[in-house]
Amino acid sequence: MMYLLIVAGLLVCAIQAVRSARLLSSALWLAGASALTALFMYLLGAPEVAVIELSVGAGLVTVLFVFAINIAGEEEGLSGSPLPAPLTIALILIVVVSIGWLALPALNIELPMLIPMNLSSILWGSRAIDVLLQIVLIFAGTLGMLGMLGESKPAKPHHKEAQE
Amino acid sequence: MNLSPSMLAVIAILGLLGVGFYALLASRNLIKVIVGLQILVKGSMLAFVLAGRLVGNVTLGQSLALTVIVVDTIVAVIGLAISVQIRRHFGTLDVKALTTLRR
Known part of the structure; x- marks a missing residue:
């Protein structure tokens, strides 16, 4: 019953995040979806990643969205789809049905007992290169964001100085 | 109808x-x-955790989901920064207005 409530809440939050007219409420619905995803992952036996998703997905990303919406501002009148509606629905159905077809064998499996394992041993033992790449990626992302959010300076007229 | 957790x-x-x-x-x-x-x-993150849980190795699923969280956050950061710059330069957030590359 609890799983059912979480799934229903998750889907409602996701749909509201997409349907909501105001960007700010859209970001808040997204935070709700993030929190429910974290709860679901905790119940599936993944507490470490659930905590990270809760702090990063529902916390940091929401703050970033609110920050960006504050700078960019709300914009009215952006309704309507760039693609024709039948094409959109057909594409979504194709994707969802094909992934659902792949996931069919998982539907009837009962969840096996959890074997306690150490996450850090997997991260730093089997996937050490991935972790190092992630660290590089975080630095690259931060530098990229700083470069793009900074105010662009007006270009100096070099050619005039050269002529003089 | 009784739905199992994996089905949900x-x-x-x-x-x-x-x-x-x-x-x-x-x-x-x-x-x-x-x-x-x-x-x-x-x-996709939920799918990684579920797949790890179904094969009995939820830790591997967790580590993959962790990678997805990191990459997803960076994509969101860069995407939002690009959106802010587009708003500054073009004055709109409309996807249809970004046609300067079109001849």
């Missing part, structure tokens, strides 16, 4: 993927597109 998880994953794809295809607002991308990635 698959329903949640498919629902999130569908809603995320809809937002990617049908939104004209750039920030809404990034919201859709976030929803899509939440579905």
